[in-house]
Amino acid sequence: MSGAPVSSTDDGLRIVALETIFAGMHVSADQSRKIDDSWPEKPKPGSLVFPDALANAGVYRIIGAAQNEAERCASEDAFTRKTSSTRLVRFRLFRWPGEGEAGLLAIVQYSFLGVNPATSCPSIGLLAHLVRNAEKWDARDEYLLETTHHDSLQRIDVLDFAGDGAHELLIESKYGGAGMAASSLQVFDLRRGRFEELLNVDSRLQYWGESSYTQALDMERTRQSHGQQFCFTKSTTFEQGDEAQTPRVTNPCYGIGEGVDFTAAADRNKRLAPAQ
Numbered sequence: 001m002s003g004a005p006v007s008s009t010d011d012g013l014r015i016v017a018l019e020t021i022f023a024g025m026h027v028s029a030d031q032s033r034k035i036d037d038s039w040p041e042k043p044k045p046g047s048l049v050f051p052d053a054l055a056n057a058g059v060y061r062i063i064g065a066a067q068n069e070a071e072r073c074a075s076e077d078a079f080t081r082k083t084s085s086t087r088l089v090r091f092r093l094f095r096w097p098g099e100g101e102a103g104l105l106a107i108v109q110y111s112f113l114g115v116n117p118a119t120s121c122p123s124i125g126l127l128a129h130l131v132r133n134a135e136k137w138d139a140r141d142e143y144l145l146e147t148t149h150h151d152s153l154q155r156i157d158v159l160d161f162a163g164d165g166a167h168e169l170l171i172e173s174k175y176g177g178a179g180m181a182a183s184s185l186q187v188f189d190l191r192r193g194r195f196e197e198l199l200n201v202d203s204r205l206q207y208w209g210e211s212s213y214t215q216a217l218d219m220e221r222t223r224q225s226h227g228q229q230f231c232f233t234k235s236t237t238f239e240q241g242d243e244a245q246t247p248r249v250t251n252p253c254y255g256i257g258e259g260v261d262f263t264a265a266a267d268r269n270k271r272l273a274p275a276q
Contacts, residue, residue: 003167003190005092006095011029013093014093015027017093018089019137020130021128021130021139022062022064022087023067024064025062026062026064027061027062029061033088035054035059035088035090036055038051039151039152048204048206048212050204051154052152053092054153054156057092059089060089060091062086062089068272068273068274069275070272072275073117073120073121074121074124076118077115078117078119079116083115086112086113086114087112090108091106091108091109093105096129096193097166103131104129104131104137105158106128107127107156108125108126109124109126109153111151119148121147124150125147125171126143127145127169140193140194142269144271145173145184146184146268147268148176149174149177150173150176152174153173154203156171158190161187161227162223163223168189171186172185172204179208179209180206181204181206183204185200197260198230199258200260213235213239215234215235215252217231218251221251225253228255228256229254229256231251231253232251232253232254233249233250233251234250234251234252235247235249236250
C-alpha cells in the first residue's frame with residue numbers, strides 16, 4: 001500500500017533502516033527507556049501545547065562517532081566541550097509511495113546522551129529516503145529539519161491532498177529563538193523520489209508579549225482545491241501585544257510554495273555532508 005506505515009513489531013526492517021542511516025555504527029533497542037518531550041510537561045489551561053508525536057515510540061541506542069557537521073554540534077556539550085557518541089533515537093517508518101518493498105521513508109528524531117549542546121542544535125530531526133538495490137539498502141536522499149531550539153516532532157503523516165494517492169509527507173517540528181517557541185508545518189511531495197517541499201508555515205507560535213496562535217490543517221477544504229491550496233483553521237489568542245478575550249478564528253489558505261526557502265534548506269542540508 002502506498003505510503004503505508006511499517007509495523008512497529010517489524011524490528012528486523014527497522015534495524016536495517018537505522019543501520020543504513022547510521023552506517024557502520026552499533027544499533028540496539030533500548031527497551032527499558034521511554035522518552036516524551038512534550039512541552040510544557042504540565043500545561044496550564046489555555047497554554048500552548050507542543051505534543052511529542054513519538055512519545056510512544058521505541059527507543060534505539062546508536063553508538064558511533066559524529067558523522068557530519070549537524071551531529072558534531074548536537075554531540076558536543078556547550079559548557080564542558082565533552083562529546084558523546086551515543087544517540088537515543090526514535091523514528092517512524094513508512095513504505096515510500098510507489099516503490100513497494102524497495103523503498104522506505106524514515107522520520108528520525110534523536111539527541112546525544114550525556115551532553116548539553118548549544119541551543120542551535122539540541123537535537124536532530126531527519127527525513128531519509130532509503131532504497132534497496134538487490135539485498136543492499138542505501139540512503140538516497142536526506143533532509144535536515146531546523147535544529148535551532150529543536151527537541152521534538154508534533155505530527156508525522158503521509159497523506160493524500162490531491163486525491164491521487166498518498167504521496168505527501170506532513171511534518172510538524174518544534175523550533176524556537178529568543179522569547180519565541182514555534183512548530184513549523186511542512187509538506188513534502190514524494191512522487192519523484194525526493195523531498196520536494198511544498199509548504200512551510202507555523203502551526204503553533206508563541207512570541208512572548210507579542211503574539212500566540214495555532215492553526216490546524218483543514219483536510220476537506222484542502223482536498224477541494226485538489227492540493228493546490230493548503231487550508232487551515234487558525235485560532236489567535238494574542239496579537240500585537242493584545243490578549244483576546246476569546247480566540248479570534250480565521251480560515252486562511254496558502255498556495256504551493258508558501259514559506260518555502262530553498263536556499264536556507266540547501267544550506268542546512270550541507271550540514272549532513274560526511275565528516276572529513
